[in-house]
Amino acid sequence: MKKNRLAQAGYNNAKSLLDIIREIGETAVSLWWHFFDWLAQVEWRKLLIIWLLLLILSASLFHFTEQAWGFILLSLALKVLAGGKRKAELEARHAESQADEESIERRVVEARMAALQAQVEPHFLFNTLALIGQLIETDPPQAARIHQNLIDYLRATLPQMRAKGAGTLGRQIEMSRAYLAIMQARMRSRLAVSIDVPEEMASATFPVMMLQILIENAIKHGLEPKIEGGRIDIRASVEGQMLQVDVVDDGVGFNPFSSDGVGLANVRERLRIQYGNRAQLVIEAPLTGGTRASIRVPYAPDIFAGNSK
């Protein structure tokens, strides 16, 4: 019984000894590969200095000159024979993983941006078409104007039709004018509009569809539910290096329990992707009632805009 246990212990000892040897072996192999990778990638200049130091140290302090020469010759041979290939391999692997990461990141951002593009609301489209149908009978010139506004709006809204250079404040204001003209034709005296954007800011870079989302929100949640309607003011200003665009309405105001909505979350997410912390979406409830929504982005006017006119 005792003997048996001793044998068992001996077996265990042997097993743990084997484990230790195996571990030492593994460590040696990994150390060797670390050394090899280092040797492959180290610059010749550095290697020469290390050899020199090694020679001086070994000769002056330890008298191991032979071993030092052995190491130098071995590393020289390794570096010359296999170093180049190993180095290329390592570099290629590194570049590959970096490229993978970058392309994944870019694809993720692109997919997110595509998903975040605003959609034309079917309710708006059908109501506008119904209005045009009615105006064709009663007021054909007005029908033609609304029809043109709808085309301008759709051209700017549908992502696949969006023209190059749409990302300026001027273009965004133009499309909002088209939208507001349609809404005014529908809501008549229930909607008043004023737009105050200085001419010199028209060429400034401004993300697409964001102003539009703020305006649609102001009408849908602020003014449409209000029986007597109200007004919407759009203003742009530059303060320091920041361009601020405000959309102010005097509608029913903000309900803190209403959902953030797809629109505002969309604006916030796109600002984050495009500008990081340098841009901001601010929603405020002025004391006079209604809602003020502001977008602040770095001010980047197109310096060539003046010449092309």
Added chain:
Amino acid sequence: MTRPTALIADDEEGMRQQLRSRLQEVWPALDIVAEAANGVEAVALAGQHQPDIVFLDIRMPGMSGIEAARMLFNRCHLVFVTAYDQYAIEAFEQGALDYLLKPVGGERLKTTCARLQTLIGQQPDNIERQLSQLLAQHSKPAAARQEYLRWIQAVVGANLRMISTREVLFFQADEKYTRVQTEQSEVLIRKTLKELADELDPNEFWRIHRSTLVRVDAIQEVTRDLRGRQMVRIRNFPELLEVSRGHAHLFQQM
């Protein structure tokens, strides 16, 4: 014999005009006694004129067409009018409620008018059940939203700012106030942490400490400090937040 009477309710004047002229073509005998621009007005005018038929737009300010219908259904025959309404149209087809699509006209309006002509003088169907269902369905997205606080109101300078809860990283009790931390700013509000905990979506914000509510999405990782306390690390933010022992169960098996 007296002429049948009707009322048109639509917030857009153009749409009222169109429906009126179409009805006059298709059913010249129909007398359109009044037009309303919103749900409240529709109910008031219907009470005043007692029309046989009410045409109701669904989306109107003040009171929607469906809400107005609930107050009118046993007094007159109802026809809903809409340009586009994904929930309602489906419900109309199932519930056999009469409806018209804008722009109104053509065969569809003729069919509806022919049906209405046979119904004049009869007691309107009891459609209360359908309307209740429709109303529940129609306002479902709104009702779901009503449950939780989605915007934090904070005084910033001279203005009342609305901060979306999606922007908030965490709330922390700070004596009489509560600190609201977002990536870009820090503000103090008067609402207590307890009030916030009651109003916020419990799946969106977790209480990790007597004085801390953290947005679950903003948590990057949970680590332990040298004293063995669990600490929450927030994405893009340097501060670590302590998890009290009473809330440690939130992060077990993670």
